[in-house]
Amino acid sequence: MKKRDTIDGKLVMQFQSGNKQALxxxxxxxxxxxxxxxxxLVKDTDVAKDIVQDSWQVIISKINQLKDPYSFSSWASRIVYTKSLDWLKASKxxxxxxxxxxxxxxxxxxxxKEKESIKAQLLKTIKTLPEHQQMVIKLFYVQDYxxxxxxxVLNISVGTTKSRLFHAREKLKQILKYRNYEN
Structure with a gap:
C-alpha cells in the first residue's frame, strides 16, 4: 500500500467519524x-473544473458508504472519470x-430554392400564354376564385371560363413536359 493511500484512508476514516476538517x-x-x-479527458479546463465540482458532490454524498477507506484514490478517480465520460457522451x-x-x-x-425556381419557371411559362388564358389561370390558382x-369578373360564361382554363392547363402541360418539369 502506498503512503498516499494510507494518508487518504486515515482522512476518510476521520471524516466518517465526524471530523469535517479531514474532508x-x-x-x-x-x-x-x-x-x-x-x-x-475532455480537453477543456473550464468544463473539467465543473466536472470535478460535480464529482466532489458525489464523493461527499457517498464517502460514508465507502467500505475500504484506503481505496479512496481509485474510488474517487473513478467518479471523476465517469463524470467526464458522461459529459463527453452528452457533448457528442x-x-x-x-x-x-x-x-x-x-x-x-x-x-x-428548388420550389422558388420551379415557381419562377412556371410564372415565366404562364406569361407565354395568351392574355385571356393568363387571366383565368391567375384568378383560379393565385387568387382562388x-x-x-x-x-x-371577366364577364364571360362559366362554360367559356372552363374552356379557357382547360386550354391554358393543356398548353402549360405541353410546355412544362417539353422542359422536363413533368413526367
Whole structure:
C-alpha cells in the first residue's frame, strides 16, 4: 500500500467519524489531480473544473458508504472519470443534434430554392400564354376564385371560363413536359 493511500484512508476514516476538517484535507490533496484528469479527458479546463465540482458532490454524498477507506484514490478517480465520460457522451449527442439540425436546415433551404425556381419557371411559362388564358389561370390558382366568380369578373360564361382554363392547363402541360418539369 502506498503512503498516499494510507494518508487518504486515515482522512476518510476521520471524516466518517465526524471530523469535517479531514474532508478539507482530502480536497486539498486531490482537487488539482482530479482537475488534471478531467481536463485530460475532455480537453477543456473550464468544463473539467465543473466536472470535478460535480464529482466532489458525489464523493461527499457517498464517502460514508465507502467500505475500504484506503481505496479512496481509485474510488474517487473513478467518479471523476465517469463524470467526464458522461459529459463527453452528452457533448457528442448535442453535437449530433446540432449537425442534424444544420443538415435539416440545409435541406429545407435547398427545397425552398428548388420550389422558388420551379415557381419562377412556371410564372415565366404562364406569361407565354395568351392574355385571356393568363387571366383565368391567375384568378383560379393565385387568387382562388371559383369558376362562377371568374366568369362574373371577366364577364364571360362559366362554360367559356372552363374552356379557357382547360386550354391554358393543356398548353402549360405541353410546355412544362417539353422542359422536363413533368413526367
Amino acid at each position: 478539507t484535507h482530502l480536497v486539498k490533496r486531490w482537487h488539482k489531480t482530479f482537475c488534471e484528469k478531467a481536463n485530460w 449527442r448535442k453535437q449530433n443534434h446540432l449537425e442534424n439540425y444544420k443538415y435539416e436546415q440545409e435541406v429545407d433551404n435547398l427545397e425552398t 371559383s369558376l362562377k366568380e371568374i366568369s362574373s
